Amino acid sequence: MKTVAIIDYGMGNLHSARKAVEHVAPDVTVLVTDNADHIREADHVILPGVGAIRDCMAEIRRLGVDALVREVSRDRPFLGICVGMQALMARSEENGGVDGIGLFPSEVRYFGDRLMEQGERLKVPHMGWNEVFQTQAHPLWHKIPDGDRFYFVHSYYAEADGNPDMAGRAHYGVDLAAAVARDNIFAVQFHPEKSARAGLQLLKNFVEWSGN
Numbered sequence: 577m578k579t580v581a582i583i584d585y586g587m588g589n590l591h592s593a594r595k596a597v598e599h600v601a602p603d604v605t606v607l608v609t610d611n612a613d614h615i616r617e618a619d620h621v622i623l624p625g626v627g628a629i630r631d632c633m634a635e636i637r638r639l640g641v642d643a644l645v646r647e648v649s650r651d652r653p654f655l656g657i658c659v660g661m662q663a664l665m666a667r668s669e670e671n672g673g674v675d676g677i678g679l680f681p682s683e684v685r686y687f688g689d690r691l692m693e694q695g696e697r698l699k700v701p702h703m704g705w706n707e708v709f710q711t712q713a714h715p716l717w718h719k720i721p722d723g724d725r726f727y728f729v730h731s732y733y734a735e736a737d738g739n740p741d742m743a744g745r746a747h748y749g750v751d752l753a754a755a756v757a758r759d760n761i762f763a764v765q766f767h768p769e770k771s772a773r774a775g776l777q778l779l780k781n782f783v784e785w786s787g788n
């Protein structure tokens with residue numbers, strides 16, 4: 577039986593992510609675990625994340641999750657979600673500047689306190705449904721229409737401009753990388769587990785994906 581490991585480092589929507597994967601793949605074993613051996617044995621791995629990147633990265637480094645992520649993402653499908661995506665980047669502006677795991681070269685930027693769109697000030701954090709436009713073909717977009725809507729909650733974003741790994745783009749005052757992809761890794765800024773039909777389809781696609 578196929579196993580999906582959701583990495584538990586104390587930060588993330590672990591319960592809702594597990595329930596969503598179990599819903600779309602009832603024949604799959606879903607483990608929420610901090611056990612490195614169980615994670616290494618899993619067929620698919622998910623890195624969730626919520627909260628401040630400083631706290632997330634502190635726990636990721638304390639528990640050795642950064643090295644584990646580099647290891648397991650080389651040879652099996654790997655999904656980063658929300659701050660789990662930001663943690664894969666080179667660096668974030670949040671908390672005065674925090675280094676990420678560095679699997680992607682992108683910088684994570686703050687929307688700013690005066691984010692504007694057509695003369696109107698936008699609220700930060702960006703919270704709610706937004707269109708995502710697919711910028712590269714990928715198995716995780718299977719049966720998801722281009723421009724479909726996903727649910728976001730974030731104040732920081734990975735840059736879209738000049739981003740060679742961007743797989744999906746969204747706009748909220750600025751263009752942002754809603755998804756990035758390279759080799760066995762796919763990561764999203766939005767919450768697929770909160771994104772109704774489109775999000776569940778993405779998770780189903782992930783479980784069925786064999787990686788590159």
